[in-house]
Amino acid sequence: MQKTDSLRRPAASRATGSETIRRASRMLAWALFGLLLFGINIALAELAQRAGFVTYVFNRTLVWSIAPYLAAFVLLHRSLHLPAMEGNSLAGLAATLPFAALLFVFAGFHIEYSRGAFLLAYFTTLAWIWFGYRHFVRNYVPVFGYADAAALAQLEAMLAMPGAAPAGRTRFQPISSLAEAVNCDGLMLDRNAAADPERTRALAQFKLSHVRIYSVERVGEMLTGRVGLAHIDENFLDDYAAHYFYGYLKRVIDIGTVLCLAPLALPLGLIVAAAIRLESPGPALFRQVRAGLLGKPFTMLKFRSMAVDNSGSAQFAARRDPRVTRVGRFIRKYRLDEIPQLWNVLIGDMSLIGPRPEQIPMVEDFERTIAYYPYRHLVRPGLSGWAQVQQGYVGTHEETVTKLSYDLYYVKHCSFALDLLIALKTMQTILTGYGAR
Incomplete structure (x- = not known):
């Protein structure tokens, strides 16, 4: 063939x-x-x-x-x-x-x-x-060999997603023999390609010579930190199950961290609440129902950053949103509006790290229009997440698809190392105000 x-x-x-x-x-x-x-x-x-x-x-x-x-x-x-x-x-x-x-x-x-x-x-x-x-x-530029152009075309489609962070540097070259393959960091294959005895023997020789063989999706994950949404199958749930017990350790870490942060968060929260009340009428706290673990709704707390709006309609956060107050713009930039969510973490509605919880109407719409969207609810939503530190806020349906690819990467690879990396990048985000709207 x-x-x-x-x-x-x-x-x-x-x-x-x-x-x-x-x-x-x-x-x-x-x-x-x-x-x-x-x-x-x-x-x-x-x-x-x-x-x-x-x-x-x-x-x-x-x-x-x-x-x-x-x-x-x-x-x-x-x-x-x-x-x-x-x-x-x-x-x-x-x-x-x-x-x-x-x-x-x-x-x-x-x-x-x-x-x-x-x-x-x-x-x-x-x-x-x-x-x-x-x-x-x-600084090493990896070289991936490929045996057919279709595999390279699949990867290029995965790399070109709206709002995504730039992919890591790499080179690709066609290969047709073992001598060419061993000079590559790996062989990229289309796992849906039809197999025949000749191909099977060739792949066996590559494996015996320690040539690593990757699917197109795996290469894309290594380069971008995102999951290819077009090729998710039942193996995704197997990958998630491998990290299932980490969730129990993570819950202990969440509770301990919130208790350690409380002496700083409580007085800082009182100062933010006072500033909000002095600038505009209305309550300092904002409550909204969001989708949590396994899609179950919960009431998320935030400091109010906008003028009181009684419309109640779910919508994307816009750049330079006129509804945002002066105090609101400051606390959003440095994520101070999310201090009350430490309570959500303490009682188990949220985690410190995980996909950001979305509004229920938006979740219902995304579940109808974006395949595999419910998979992001396999883990607790987080105060910060992989998509937030890589992409920031999203403002379109297309960027939401890209955000989902980041969220599912976290669901698939959640680990102590990844959580620590997100925590470190979150601190950088707080100091720079990256991605605020």
């Missing part, structure tokens, strides 16, 4: 491995080579101790820091399913979390440590892991 003519059985000679395997090996070598830095630091600290410049605690802290250094590279490796365009954030998280855990160990077991040695080890790890990630992952 036409789709399999260019993917024939490779030659008998076997390659030693694909470019993906070689690049992973180089990253591992980089991590091990970094241990030399710790060895040099420890040797210098030993000399400084003998000279009386530092105490034995300084040297011991450096030895303790080897564990979080190695853990940082493990975390980075476990996060490589996330788009490479998030490299700076991923490297920062991977380096910071293990060292934060080490501080808890020091505090919990009353272990004496040197702050100077701790900071030296942390910044050494951060610089080393950041440079390695940029060299071997972020």
